Amino acid sequence: MAVAQGQCPSCGAPIEFGLGSSIAKVCPYCQATVVRSDRGLENLGKVADMADTPCLIAVGDRGTLATRPFEVLGRVQLDHGAGPWDEFYVAFDYGQAWGWLAFAQGQWYVTQQVPGVSVPPRSMLQLEQDVPLGGQMFRVAEIKEGTIRSAEGELPEAFPVGFERHYVDLYAQGNGFATIDYGDGRGAYTVFIGYVFGESQMQVQQLGERHAREVQTDYMQCPNCGGNVPKLAGGRAERMGCPYCHAVTDIASRQIVAQQEAAMKQPDIPIGAVGNFEGVQYTCIAYLRRGTYYDNEHFSWEEYLLWSQGIGFRWLLKDPEKGWQWITPVNIADLDITQLPNGVIWGGRYFRNRDWGSAGVEYVLGEVYWKCEIGEVTRADDFVDGNDVLSREMTDTEVQWSYCQPIAWPVVAQGFGLPADGPGAQFQGGGGYGGGGAPASGCSKALGWLFIIGFLLFFCVAGTCGGAGGGGGGGVFVGGK
């Protein structure tokens, strides 16, 4: 049932708007952006072809989020220089409401516009600042820009290609999430509030048309060597380190972003291995080596990225001195940060600042869910309570916290069905937290976005590469971008 209809001013094809909140529609025949107004339908010009992003949902799909029905009406594709990501315009409750859906870093984000909320200007906001929105306190985790690169379907406003959108992402306790969309950054803004959810909460009927190049297959072809690489995360990854030629590729754009030497050793946990931990099944999808310099000495450690469809991403870290660590993300809004920089309180426990440094990705194999931003520098702070560590990783535009606990190799080995006396059982030394040795790298994993470090440039030049970086695909800025 169309709320408005007419003819495409560019090609004459019929154009229908199904939702009252839809202002624009990309003509499916000629790719012109058609905007409706009192004067009728207007042609704003053609959009570019969509890049081949991980396409978990498509325009035309229907589904339920928890029990709430939705239909995907449109898609906007953005980029902040590290490769494209998508935001989906959805109708809820059979057209009674609308919002945005996006996927990033293994989780889904849903938001809806909330009118009448006043917020400070973007220039007044900083990372980790608390901002009240709609009766709830949110904390700033990301301050960025993204450029509109394409769009399709029906949209709540015109999204001119090349237009730069400024946004701020925030989190609240529980699973609260919000985006403040500052538009072109000149003053006007729109507030979108919603929440983060695991993929298992959403059921999707794939009714929408997939572009031929977006059809999901179990393999992706490495643009460097042509090898067929299994897609372990089911099309959810952003970058891939080829197991055959070791080149690192941006999956959406098919661009090779770095070349690497062959790995110096076989990963202790094979890429593709499936393991069970506390009743959850994970696939090991990537192996990374990361490093830092401390007193002119080079320290490095290994990281394994695990993927579970229902939960998202987790990390296992192997520190040569401290052994294996299990790493989970921490909601920034759950932290009492009033005692920074000395310490932080989380779950009633005080974690004291131990040290800080920065670290770079030196090597990556397999699939990762964030964009490699070579040259980006990240700072990592570690806060300790006993053997447990809270780690904060920060760039100029993003901050992320994670929690890291020791896990014995036999537990890891059992989970993955690997030998308890295998290579994973071997470390350099006893150590123990706080016992000297390596610096803050203890728990600083490439938790998604970031971390790219200054060394990156160096390593890339040296022929290894550094991945990492970049806001899990732009992070999450769901919102009326």
Ligand SMILES: [Zn+2]
């Ligand atoms: Zn047309």
Ligand SMILES: [Zn+2]
């Ligand atoms: Zn290859």
